[in-house]
Amino acid sequence: MQSSRGGATLTEQVVATIREAILNGKLEPGTLYSVYKMADEIGISRTPVREALLRLADAGMVRFERNRGFRVLRTSVRELQEVFQLRLLLEVPAAYRAAHLSDEKLSAKAREELAEMRNAAIGHDENLFMAHDRALHELVLAASQNNKLVSAVRDLRFITMTLGASTVDRSRTLSNIADEHQPLVDAIESKDPAAAAAAMHHHIVHTGQLLLEQLIKDGRDSSGLDPQWARSFTADVQFRGSYQNRQPFAK
Amino acid sequence: MQSSRGGATLTEQVVATIREAILNGKLEPGTLYSVYKMADEIGISRTPVREALLRLADAGMVRFERNRGFRVLRTSVRELQEVFQLRLLLEVPAAYRAAHLSDEKLSAKAREELAEMRNAAIGHDENLFMAHDRALHELVLAASQNNKLVSAVRDLRFITMTLGASTVDRSRTLSNIADEHQPLVDAIESKDPAAAAAAMHHHIVHTGQLLLEQLIKDGRDSSGLDPQWARSFTADVQFRGSYQNRQPFAK
DNA sequence: GGTCGTCAAGTAGCATGTTACTCTGTTAGA
DNA sequence: TCTAACAGAGTAACATGCTACTTGACGACC
Structure with a gap:
């Protein structure tokens, strides 16, 4: 359902998608989310979602918790x-x-x-x-x-x-x-x-x-x-x- | 052969490994490398190698070329x-x-x-x-x-x-x-x-x-x-x- | 010789399978 | 009532499978 080809890779599109979701509050800080469910919701496989989240983690926006999920970090x-x-x-x-x-x-x-x-x-x-x-x-x-x-x-x-x-x-x-x-x-x-x-x-x-x-x-x-x-x-x-x-x- | 557990994830270890390889010239700028071969050489699967390289790409150290490989970038x-x-x-x-x-x-x-x-x-x-x-x-x-x-x-x-x-x-x-x-x-x-x-x-x-x-x-x-x-x-x-x-x- | 088309090799990107771990809830035992 | 063992669900991390694409070598044809 993510139809629109940006020419860019799926991962990059997901990065943008998740960023927006964080910005407008659709993903709230503190809550535990999972790559599994998120991939399901977007309608693609886990890999590009995980790669997108890894990039955001690198930028300090989310944090992975091993075997538990990931959280959006609250800016202090x-x-x-x-x-x-x-x-x-x-x-x-x-x-x-x-x-x-x-x-x-x-x-x-x-x-x-x-x-x-x-x-x-x-x-x-x-x-x-x-x-x-x-x-x-x-x-x-x-x-x-x-x-x-x-x-x-x-x-x-x-x-x-x-x-x-x-x-x-x-x-x-x-x-x-x-x-x-x-x-x-x-x-x-x-x-x-x-x-x-x-x-x-x-x-x-x-x-x-x-x-x-x-x-x-x-x-x-x-x-x-x-x-x-x-x-x-x-x-x-x-x-x-x-x-x-x-x-x-x-x- | 990468034995040493750092407690950290494999991906992080690979990031460090590749960084060093770039720093000491074992990976030279300009040359086309592949995730496949690199994973083979290290003796692990492609996923952590790819994830490590994606992080380095984000930091501007390497660049992926679709269906071709990746290059170490030369600092201008x-x-x-x-x-x-x-x-x-x-x-x-x-x-x-x-x-x-x-x-x-x-x-x-x-x-x-x-x-x-x-x-x-x-x-x-x-x-x-x-x-x-x-x-x-x-x-x-x-x-x-x-x-x-x-x-x-x-x-x-x-x-x-x-x-x-x-x-x-x-x-x-x-x-x-x-x-x-x-x-x-x-x-x-x-x-x-x-x-x-x-x-x-x-x-x-x-x-x-x-x-x-x-x-x-x-x-x-x-x-x-x-x-x-x-x-x-x-x-x-x-x-x-x-x-x-x-x-x-x-x- | 030179041009074009075919084909095989190799790749990143994406999808899916597997593993070991962390929780939560339940129940057996005191 | 309280504790602890246990089982089940859910997960990130890692491994492997698949696909569409690029490229370069080769050979047929001009």
Whole structure:
């Protein structure tokens, strides 16, 4: 019943299928599932289902328990904090570089994605909105000309999405979120790297802070958190570091 | 013939086996191998071998070609440059934070690892040396209290290792490399975050630069490289950024 | 010599079979 | 009532079977 040929292997299709199931809550964290039943439900053999799950296990989304089954892992608040710390480390410099290398083509695309975000916000189409949000971020990351950075952040963003629509930020409207991207797009357009970095920094810190607060308010375990998470890595090094003239370069 | 029980699954053992084979050149990039033969050689069935290779494929180390076999991928110079750019983005702030949070226990361990590096250098035991080099870096990363950062950098370092002993840095002795870590250990000991960051920055840039030059000298394709790779992301943002007071925090 | 079609070998991908293990529920024994 | 042995169901991990595909060698035909 999985008819649609994607050209890709069955395993890859199953990966996508299960990912979506996790994202929209059809597979809930904690519950014990089995490859057997899942293969039955999809209507294929166990092998591609198992291979798909192994890939997701490798990515930290599920865990196999020998002779028992597998579970979807619940993203902890601690993990989420780590994700946003890493996103700060990676996306802020990427935004800087994107603005530095910016040209009319990039600016146009960025404007377009932002416009699409606003349209989706007006239509209250959350999925479409998130797709364009993601596209805008990837546009910036890709402009940094480092492919590994793009895929690294893609993985990080995915972890956030795992939290699901149920825990989505309830303090901002979609239009608010779109507005928050305006300074970034402006900075790229005016080729102002520092402004782009600042905009990205503010956006990520803000988003992360709201999401963390939301989770804690929802009663999730908040042990091991650092209230200064956004500063701990970057504050002094990136913004107040004074060692730039010591060893600027090798050689 | 793979006797030794690691308690772990067969698949995991095979992952380790194949990784080593790639690292020491027993499996060479470009050549077409088959799961069939490989399973035969190891003396087990195809399934765990295939699952192991799928994991490695996910990590970008090998690529399957439908109905043909699989190849070990050759790490390009471009990729290597991306790896070192990311390591700068991640490890420099990690070193900063490690020094910031440093205590006597951490300092002692760092000193110990460095001493072990020196011993291994004297004994010309390159494997042992690299093990302690890796241990020192992981110590610093772990001290940053971000697990995802640790595993991210571990993956990045692994890509570098894929280049193999054949392309190892020939311009520095092991003792030289050990010496290069002294400022980092000192900075951790004296709890000087900026100095730790500077030391780590210098170390990574230096190592990356030498490795890149070595590869290019060896005739590897160097197209698409940025001679300013070490600055492109970090120079202005991290060391001369002036936007720290605009939006220091959300809220 | 050069081109095309046939055929056999070899493969990844997928399906199915097998094994040893972990639970749960039940019942025999105190 | 409580404990422990036992049996049965269900599972991941591993082994093996099957299929459609790619490729390269070979030979017939031009």
